Amino acid sequence: MSFWDYVSSRREQLWIETWMHASAVFQYMVIATPIGVVVAIATYRGALASRIAIGTTATILIIPSFALLGLPIPLLGLGVAPTVVALVPYALLRIVRNAIVGLAGVDPQLVDAARGIGMNRAMILLRVELPLAWPALLTGIRMSTRMIMGIAAISAFVSGPGLGNEIFTGLARLGSENAINAAWAGTLGVVVSALLFDAAYVLLGRLTVSRGIRD
Secondary structure, three states, rough: OOOOHHHHHOHHHHHHHHHHHHHHHHOOOOOHHHHHHHHHHHHHOOHHHHHHHHHHHHHOOOOOHHHHHOOOOOHHOOOHHHHHHHHHHHHHHHHHHHHHHHHHHOOHHHHHHHHHHOOOOHHHHHHHHHHHHHHHHHHHHHHHHHHHHHHOOOHHHHHHOOOOHHHHHHHHOOOOOOHHHHHHHHHHHHHHHHHHHHHHHHHHHHHHOHHHHOO
């Protein structure tokens, strides 16, 4: 059976797996983004605190993904829970680092001007600093999503959702009929999903970043 015949014969299953994969990645990022932003807000004013936050989240990336997925199994079992515990920390580094860079890079004169017209600390953060840091933060979210999209395929190791099941099934049956087709279908599904997410982030940037900041 050719690759396209295989895809055609399993299009409904592949669509479901693609949807589950993309949905899972979206949920991981929805969890990771506010955590990363809160960490950045709490640390960006201090050089030492910023280095500790970035260093800690960077250290997480050293842990092999298979280990990080497998370690929670005794407590959480198989499925979505260990996948969330593993992949959310992986997404934090670029979000935290870019948010810190964006917040720390806001012109102090703008902050002083906002303070001069009566804004308190919370108002300055919400109305001045975070909007100006948004392009850098969005870039961090975009980069994290690319990485998590690929790593999420490994979640099939712990019965996680998505296209990893197609890839693992194909690799486990190498030499049998359609094994390579299954692996390729899962891999290409991940690539296409990542490109669609990337396009969505580009559009979001166009819609939410003012032309003056963008240019």
